Amino acid sequence: MEGAEQWKIQLEQWKKQLEPWKTQLEQWLNQVIEHIHQIPPTQLYAAVAVLLFTTLVLLFIRVLKRAKSNTIVLTGLTGSGKTVLYYQLRDGSSHQGTVTSMEPNEGTFVLHSETVKEGKVKPVHLVDVPGHSRLRPKLDEFLPQAAGIVFVVDALEFLPNCRAASEYLYDILTKASVVNKKIPVLLLCNKTDKVTAHTKEFIRKQMEKEIDKLRASRSAISAADISSDFTLGVPDEVFSFSQCHNKVTVAEASGLTGETSQVEQFIREHVRP
Structure with a gap:
């Protein structure tokens, strides 16, 4: 009391x-x-x-x-297998593996592997941008809306194209439209079903070495001649993808055999059902 x-x-x-x-x-x-x-x-x-x-x-x-984009952009050099991957993701067909695009392939659909799933599945807006150097400016039309970028590399014919692929990826990773939105990038090693294909670890290391050379040579050019919006890596340190402004992951796939589980996982991480 x-x-x-x-x-x-x-x-x-x-x-x-x-x-x-x-x-x-x-x-x-x-x-x-x-x-x-x-x-x-x-x-x-x-x-x-x-x-x-x-x-x-x-x-x-x-x-x-709050409304997140559902656009995933496929890009990479000509012949890397982007369009075959596009069709595999769309309808499970490889189109005999001999598809070359001169115009972007674009569509909104439920991933082929998810068509049998029960419940509501969010469609993906997938854009396959041609890899020809003259057509690459079209990429800039789609990047501002991208929820993720899949950069496709030919694991079979990698070494002859290593420098060209590294230059293209360098340009993407230093674009303001990519860096400011921190768009995640998947480095996808395609055609890994072939015995002579290089592993994703080998491809990652070789491209890191090439990009390290590129940033050194480009930093030596006067600022007026540099077209990149941002620089990559940490000064006085060997370059690695972990230093990028954007999250960069590496995966394997085979468009010809339909092994696309790792790229589908990347898509679903950034385009929620």
Whole structure:
């Protein structure tokens, strides 16, 4: 009982302490109401309209930010097998493995491997951008909407194309549209079903070496001649993909045999069902 009495006394003390604040709050509230009454109705309505409009705009912006893109961009050198992968992901067909694109292949669909799944599956907007050097500017049209980039490398004919592939990947990893949004990149080693294909570890190391040479040579060029928006790596350290502004992972696939599980995993990590 003594404890209850002490609490009662304490509450009474707090009530007395808060009394001046209550009076002050009532005075402020009355002043605000009086000020509102002095405002002409037209001005008051206009102020309310502006407030509502601003609130709606802010809510709309927040919704847009929350709505994640479902676009995955396939890119890489000509002959790396991007288009075969595109068709495998779309309908499970390799198209005999002899597909060459001169225009982007673009479509929104449920991944072929997920067509038998029960429940709601989010479609993927997949874009296969041609690898020919003259057609690469088309890539810039799709990067701002990309949720992820799959950079396809021919693991079978890798060594003759290592430098060209590294240059292309370097350009992508230093683009402002890619870096600012921290778009994840999958370095996909294709055609790994062949016995003579190089492993993903070998390809990763060789491309890191080439990019290390590239950043050294390009940093020696005057700033006016550099087309890249960002630089790669850490100064005075050997380059590795772990130093990139974007998350870069390495995986294997075979478009011809339909082994696309690792690229599908990447897609689903960034395009949620």
